[in-house]
Amino acid sequence: MNVPHSSTTAVFWDACKAGQLKLQHCQDCDKPFYYPRTACPSCGGTRLEWRQMKGTGTIYSFSHVHLALGGYKSWEAEVPFTLVQIQLDEGPRMLSRLVGKAEESVKIGDRVTVAFTEREGETLPYFRRTG
């Protein structure tokens, strides 16, 4: 990992450290978006503000990863896990991962909530299923 953060993206990661899921919201077109950028991908606007999300959403798609193709040794102990696309209740979609091992019962539309997880010095916005 160890991908460097820019001063813009660092705001997102710092919020995660503080236990908050914060996304940018464009004041020109009134839309939130993900991932953090210096301009809105919908309208190009640069009047952006950070807003805290509820941290809830639904599973948009998922994949149980059984094999960490590519000799990524550090992942081998963790498979099978579930990679997910989450549709946040506020609209934007995030790529993330479900907490814990893959479970066959996962399906599209399942409700989830953010579950911040410490890993390699970062706090990552994983998700867990609710109800």
Added chain:
Amino acid sequence: MPKLNQDVVIVGTGETPVGRLHGVSGVEIQAWAVRNALADCGLTLRDVDGLVSQQPYNLPNSGYCLTVAEYLGLRIPYCATLDIAGTATSVGMLQQAAWAIETGHCEVAVCVHGENSVTGRPKDTHGFALQIFAGGEEFEAPFGPPSPPAHYALYAQRYMHEYGTRQEDFGAVAVAHRNHALLNDNAVMKKPITLEDYMASKPIASPFKLLDCSIPVDGGGAVVVMSGKRARKLGLKGIRMRSIVERVTHNAMVGGVAIDELGLEPAAKELMNSAGIGPEDIDVAVVHDAFTISVILMLETFGFAKRGEAGDYIRAGHASLGGKCPLNTHGGLLSQGHFGGFLHTLEIIRQLQGKCGRRQVEGARIGMVSGGGGIFAVTSGMIMEGPAQ
């Protein structure tokens, strides 16, 4: 509608063996492919005044086209490196060559891609040097290994949800590709497979099993493009490019758009409209097939089959040799082997030249190439027309 100059033609193709090319570097593979392509149409390096190269994904360097030009000893007026992404680049390279020729910057251009992505990968990486592949690392890498199968799988799972595609439909794609590869001496997969073999293959990233995934290989391919005037002078029968399109929506999975927002549908419409044809006019087609879902999506978006029915279409034999529109007759990335996607383009050219031997589509005159790159991030397409056979 973008119009192409009708007086630029494709006259030659060359490929290297695919598989494990031990002891051969990326630039050596590209030079090998170029020599084969020139020999195919009776030209020499002295005839070449334009070069478009795609750099190897495993070990790229800046200014890669210059690396290839220097290696071949070319001193030429037009040279460019192009990397749109994946199999989309091969169509883009031909487009660059056509533009350079029709605007008079060169007269004979060679497009080439080749890489030793299996035997020549740097230590501790795999396949494509994947950090280069994705681009969305900061918001992807923390959640899983940079893994194209898992990311394509997210689209596949969603596609099944939206359109009712079943696991068996993916299996039909895998089997059809293998059957075609068995007719291609330059394919790495040599063993027939059945749907049962597919279902029993090991899980990789649900819904994908091993046989949903293409097989990485070393290899290279090159194409010679020239002005119609020069071709006529040399007495070469050329393949015409009737339309070329490209549609971009995102790059990595973190920016992935919904299925109905992908660029495939507008690209397909424009491709057909510009050429003034429909899917029923296409004699032979090649489509991106890094994973089985790509083929399902392409068949259903380009109008060969209705939504959710590509599996039935393939099981009915329509995509096989002898069917309505034979697809990926070389075996594709799934069963010939996967390095970039240039051999897709070569296959259509050769089908239209009538040079495909055991897997020749009889009387093939109109061919379609559709490439993809990123995670369904870009769709490119080309309609080609050959001389009547």
